[in-house]
Amino acid sequence: MGRPRLHADDTVLDATRDLVLAGGGGATTAALSTRSAVPVGSLYHRFGSRDALLAELWLRTVKRFQAGLFAAATAAPPGLDRAVAAAAWTVDFATDQPADARLLLLTRREELVRDASLPATVRAALEDLNEPVIRMLRQLAAEIFGHADRGTVEVVVIAVVDLPYAHVRRHLLAGGDAGRHRPALLRVVRHTLEEARADEVP
């Protein structure tokens, strides 16, 4: 029914990602149109608004990241090893998919997607995006510390999320290889968790 699509969504999203990463506010609708070879009208027909398009880009990027994250975590044995594997994925993601990693780690969602006037489905998707990760972090806290309360979960978040984030971000900004110091980073991750566990039951 109807005319088939001439351009794939991913074409548009890739162009958008590249222009956003190029910085300087270059991701205008006109530029998106030129870069992806998709007319402005088609962009609006497909995505509804520029904000909605950016939201879709964000969703795609986060989902790609999470897919690898859960795969890595599931493959590892429960407890400390699993936490370290989860942390390692952030580094590996930056190596495997540099463009997506740059978008995810160097851009905040609020900065990318401005307006709150989005389709309800998209907005809901954005809201619930972190839910599965939070569940995983809680489970990690339970595995490592025996119980998941505010304190233990916070330590896990810092060790598994924030620390790799800070590390990779620094190397991405410097244009260097984030994987180069992967072992050193993971040692600190493990250390952070071990020390917190030692403090828990004195």
Add this chain to the structure above:
Amino acid sequence: MGRPRLHADDTVLDATRDLVLAGGGGATTAALSTRSAVPVGSLYHRFGSRDALLAELWLRTVKRFQAGLFAAATAAPPGLDRAVAAAAWTVDFATDQPADARLLLLTRREELVRDASLPATVRAALEDLNEPVIRMLRQLAAEIFGHADRGTVEVVVIAVVDLPYAHVRRHLLAGGDAGRHRPALLRVVRHTLEEARADEVP
């Protein structure tokens, strides 16, 4: 000679910082003018352009941070203690000057200052901004490990930069108190460096 200034630079920079932190692209020249009670014309007379103004804000913020950093590092005894003191300053900065910390830790420079068409002096100042910190990190590595090569410096950077950054960022984003887990963080910093030192000379 000539008419004295009616408004202090800091008044303008404070208003700019607040509007930038409020997000949503609200830091327009008109908004800056209203918020700081300085006419648009005066802003341009003083700073030359919006970008130049934002660059000045960035410079002021980084210099404030570095001033405290070097003060803390100088006051501490060389070696491990000095590294821990440097790490501690990041946490204290977030506590003492929350607004500046938010700007520095949650905003990238490239995102704040768009154009490269800045006064040469300002651009040069932006370029050389990190130089003294890098020197300090190298010196810390030399003090702790006896020599500063790529590996030892990286460990110092992870412990003194990435780790506190991760810790503070989490709390700034959540609106919590960054100083709450200061002791635990510093313990991990010290431990990380001690362990790396033990590994260095097996």
Add this chain to the structure above:
DNA sequence: ACAATTCTAGAATATCTGCTCTAATACTCG
């Protein structure tokens, strides 16, 4: 007091950007 200098002041402008609108196009299904 006078001239020189620096700053204040905000209306006007030129540019840019997200978005809409109308028409045409190309495919599927009956």
Add this chain to the structure above:
DNA sequence: CGAGTATTAGAGCAGATATTCTAGAATTGT
């Protein structure tokens, strides 16, 4: 084939925004 429908297509619009411009005001040095 023909009706229906989803998509393409891009010129044009309305609003916003950084910047300029011109006039005037306040202060200092002579």
